[in-house]
Every structure is written in C-alpha cells, then in structure tokens.
Amino acid sequence: MLPGFVDSHVHLDKACLLGRCGHLHGGLKEAIAAVSAMKRDFTVADVHARGAQVLERAIGKGTTRMRSHVEVDPRVGLRSFEALKALKRDFAWAIDLSICVFPQEGLTNDPGTEELLVRALRDGADALGGCPYTDTDPQAQIERLFALATRFDVDLDFHLDFDLDARWMHLDEVCRQTTAHGFGGRVAIGHVTKLSALPPEDFERVADRLAKAGVAVTVLPSTDVYLMGRAATHNVPRGLTPAHRLLAHGVTCSVATNNVLNPFTPFGDASLLRMANFYANVAQVDPEGFGTCVDLVTTLPARLMNLKDYGITVGNPADLIVLDAPTPSEALAGIAEPVMGFKAGRQSFARPAAKLHAPMPELQPHGTA
Secondary structure (H helix, E strand, C coil): CEECEEEEEECHHHCCCHHHCCCCCCCHHHHHHHHHHHHCCCCHHHHHHHHHHHHHHHHHCCEEEEEEEEECECCCECHHHHHHHHHHHHCCCCCEEEEEEECCCCCCCCCCHHHHHHHHHHCCCCEEEECHHHCCCHHHHHHHHHHHHHHHCCEEEEEECCCCCCCCCCHHHHHHHHHHCCCCCCEEEEECHHHHHCCHHHHHHHHHHHHHHCEEEEECHHHHHHHCCCCCCCCCCCCCCCHHHHHCCCCCEEECCECCCECCECCCCCCHHHHHHHHHHHCCCCHHHHHHHHHCCCHHHHHHCCCCCCCCCCCCCCCEEEECCCCHHHHHHHCCCEEEEEECCEEEEECCCCCCCCCCCCCCCCCCC
C-alpha cells in the first residue's frame, strides 16, 4: 500500500490530439506550432472530453493528486481553463486537480495574454506557470510572472531550459528572482534538459544553486527523451536530467507525465509508476535506487506542490492505492498494476487480476496412461 501517486506536471487541455494533426516527427517548435493551430478551434466541451479521458486513465493507474498546466492566450482565450475548472469539479470524487495557467507562446510578445492570466487567477487558478524560451524577452517574462505570483499569492511552475545547449540558461534568473521575492519552496521548473548536457562539476554547481534558492525540478521523461536530440544521426543524447543526482544535493524533484498522445509526446497511459520505471531505465538507476524512483511520483511531488495533508498519517485523507507487489521497489521494477484505490476513504477504482485461459488437457481414453 502506498499513498496515491502525485502527478506534478500534466497538460490535460492538449491531450489526445494525435488524430487531428499530421505532425508526428518534428521537434519542440513544430509541436508548439501544431497545437497552436489546433487550439484556435478548441471548445470547452472538447477540452473537457479529452481531459476526462486522461483523468480516467490516471485514476485507474493510482493517481490521486495532479497539477495540470493549461494554456491561456488570445487564441484559445479562457475556454481550456473553463474546461479544467469543470474537470476539477467533476472528478473531485477521485482526484484533487490543481490548475496552473501559463502562456505557452510568450507573454511580452503576445498582447492580451497577461490580462487573460489575471482573469484566470481572479477566477480560481491555483498556480501560475511560465515558458520563457518562447518569449522575445525571457527575463522580462520571468520578472512579470514573479510579480503576478506575488500579487495573487500563488506558486510558480516554469517550463525552462528545454534544449541541450548548456552554454546559457534561464535557470539562474529564476533562482535569483526566487530569492529576491522570498519564494523559496514555492517555485518549480520543468524539463530543464540543459542539465543533462552539463559536465559533473557544472552540474553540481547548478544543483547547489537550486537547493539554496529552494527551486524544485520536475523531469518529464517521455517528452524529454522523445523531443531532445532529434537532429543527431548517431549517439543520440537522452536529454534526461538525472533527478536522483539532484536529490543528493537537496533539490526537491519529481517525475511526471507531461503530455499524453499529442505532438509533444505520441505515447502515454497516464501511469506514473510506468513513467518512474521508464525514468529509472533511461537514467540507469541501480536497484538500490528503485525506492527513490517511487518517491519521485509520491512524496517528493507532494512536497513540490506543497501538499500539507499528503501521506499515510493519522489525520490525513485516506488517499491510498494497493499494488500487486510485496515492496515499492518490486512494484517499480515490474510496473505492478494497482489493484484498488481509495480517495478520502472511499474506494475509487478496482482492477481484477488478469485471468489466463490455458488449454484444457486432452481427455485420455479410459484405462490408458
């Protein structure tokens, strides 16, 4: 038995889009462009239906807490945000959904976006995200988002440094702003694939900087491995930041789903245990580290999201899952199926064991061996 899985970084609004676009082979810029074109036609009902598909899968795979990023800009308006508010209400019986609004295609270069973010924050958004690498003035975006987060007293969660060019990064500015605003423990950065390209001494320096500032890191294995290094013809880099090495420096880390069945990630079943297993495999984590990989989808993302009532402790909600394995490490190694789950003490799902149909032994003639 474990406390329910915590998915700290998902995009419900742009999930399950593969059937709508011919783009399956490009990189990050192409994926952003493909979704940008489609989201102009998003409706509240459409986003709700696709998001519900992912939530139903996630619940059946043991997730009880989730932070979903949702794009807000003049092209999609607040339609996706309205759909996620409805999903939060409709699935509250099984999962706590936190909504993080963010500008996917820029802020300073996209007039009207900041006003929409403010409207969403006034209307119940739980957190504020950012994407500086798509902005013509990344530093100004970071500054304006910290100002908004301070104004509305919400946590921040950035998409950051999502490439393999380690000669520069926005991470230092986010750490500086975090310290300046006293936001330690309230800021997360996702992807940060540049860290996978750093030599050991530089990696340790950055890890210490993150720990000192109180900035958490979310690694998104399926998307990061799929999109990074696509121009390479051989010795293709993994592009996966080693969260377990950051943990050794005191950085809070998580492993999360990110995208499901869309141009950014044409895979996904919303299973966090499978994602943790995939991370361990690609990051070459030895068996003695398997328990830590389970922590990356349970207690650590709960810390990243500042969930004060998480865990199997007297007085907390009984958000529990039962896995078909004797230990957490063995559950990770074998990607054990969740057998059942509970939300606030009420059973939320059950999965019967697979029934095998072996052939019946042939009947032997009477009296023969």
